[in-house]
Amino acid sequence: MRRIVVTTALKYANGPIHLGHMVEDIQTDIWVRYHKMAGNECHYFCADDAHGTPIMIRAREEGITPEELIERAKREHKADFDAFMIDFDNYYTTHSPENKHFSELFFQRLLKAGAIVKHTVEQAYCEKDKIWLPDRFIRGTCPKCKAPDQYGDSCEVCSSTYQPTELIEPKCSVCGTAPVRKESEHYFFRLEVFGTKVKELIDSGYTHRSIGNKLDEWFKSGLKDWDISRDGPYFGFKIPGEDDKYFYVWFDAPIGYMASAQNYFERAGVDFEKIWNSPEYEIYHFIGKDIVYFHALFWPAMLMGAGFRTANKLFIHGFITVNGVKMSKSRGTFINASTYRKHLDPQYLRYYYAAKLTGGIDDIDLSLDDFVAKVNSDLVGKLANLASRSGPMLTGKLDSMLGELDEDGTALVKNIAAAKADILANYEKLDFAAVVRSVMALTDQANKYVDDNQPWALIKTDKEKTRKVLTAVLNSVRMLTIYFKPVLPVFAEKIEKFLNVAPLKFNDVESIIVNHKINVFERLVERIEQEKVNAMLEESKPAQAQPVEPAAPQMQYEELAPECTIEDFTKIDLRIAKVISAKKVEGADKLLQLELDLGFAKKNVFAGISKYYKPEELVGRKVVCAANLKPRKMKFGISEGMILAASLGDSEASVLGVDEKAQPGYRIH
């Protein structure tokens, strides 16, 4: 018997569970149920990730305490997971005494190991709200494309990334005042101390191979010290020996795996340390590819530094797309778990995800048309129908008694049982798509057996022979259900009740039930109606649909810049200039190097327009130049100005020209 501990990524308490989260938890839950049914000891832990600035601010906005907020979030999260039959052994929170204990323990051990240092950092601080602002809480105009109201770390319009200090007119996203820069001393975790050991871990098969390549990039570029502290006010655990410094949320989050496990094992009267550090136990983390960095670098290094064992392996999955594209609020495809379950049976989603999951890191697509078709045809049309076309006949006309098997029936059932090893192997390697394919192929065989034997005709002439046929069919149903039980727990329960048998395990496929009384048949699953899917999408569309909806189709005009005075305007000295020469910049993607004649002077200017203009198209043209711009040193030289061009987003650009009369050097007023 194997002993296994698995975790799924902690859920942030700041938002609801959506169908993207569910990929991971359904995948994991299926795997856990598979192990339990196979007779292994398997524990499944998760928790809410409850700390950090966003939660503190959200609570403030709602006028409640962070504790109240995270308590509510946890309740909602758990309700969603219960509805989707995610069978955690413990769903805990990082805001717990166990987690506090472990966080302090990790910190102290890392300190002792010489892996913690202090650096002074400069950060944005809002003097009005009296809080330090993470990048996401600073908003301002994108320094690259000038799109207004962008996050402090990246622009959603041009998708460039930058430092919050580069933002134009940065504002605190809570109160709108401009943040100030303040210095503070922070604790840093020296990752490089464990760099070699972590590299060895990864090389030994800790992650998927393709992920290993990605990780290599990080190793090559050098492991930087990781800032693990935050200044108060902050919702989290205070750092020992400090008055107003807290552990960064990502420091105590993965520790939450251990805290959740410990909380469970203590209640069960089991010594946690013996389990977590015991070679008898295998430990696996299921995560999405978005948080590989934390789980493949930081977390193993933390564990090593604190003297704990690392997990055996990370199981990494891809993202979910809906109808082939990223989940989108305006399309209504950003579907919360709570919205889904109002309209549709969670087992449908478990089945569909199972049919798509191969254990790889590719994104998986929830194609809603395919979803409806697959569930209706596989689950309803084939599997449920198999029971429905045989059960009622036995209960209605043959006293609900199973008989023996005939020769063909034995062959059918043996064939189904023979697939066990293969199916278990596919469960083991997370290739649930292969499981679904092979079980459905077996279901086809069973349906064919029904057609071949025509019990509806046979019963008119030979009741006992019919009983044999139906016994074979219902034994098939039982076995197919066993195979699907990790995916469809409620379906399996209904079959257990219908067939009047104890909870099914994998080993039960090796036996058959004969001369056995069954219960009356009840419907197992309902067909999906397209209207339900539509209603779910409709409800997922944002109520405050204004920002994205009307402008969305084509013309996304940039917002008008804040008002300025004529004095502001005249600060910029715009001149007519003639392009003397233009050439592509070697090694640069978007830059053209232009030599401009301003009449009284010549200037060297780099312009990011090579995507839109060939150099020869520009030579000889008169353009508008911002001539008094402070020269800027760029990678390829000094740019002494800027030429004006009009654009809409990223897709096009038009360099401004002038009437023939205007000569180089004329000023534009």
Place this chain on the structure above:
RNA sequence: GGCGGCGUAGCUCAGUUGGUUAGAGCGCGGGAUUCAUAAGCCUGAGGUCGAAGGUUCGACUCCUUCCGCCGCUACCA
């Protein structure tokens, strides 16, 4: 631009260490049935496996280049 991933029938996807006429489900056409949640069975059509080269006796499968989409990242003053 760099790095990584993907590109197989109308749709969603399998294709194991390269080996005979490339598969499944759904959808579509035809047929025989009617027990069943308008489900099931038989059968047909449909793909130059993104493109072009190369390695090989032989490539969807390996290598190179290119095209298209996605992610991360960068020099768009």
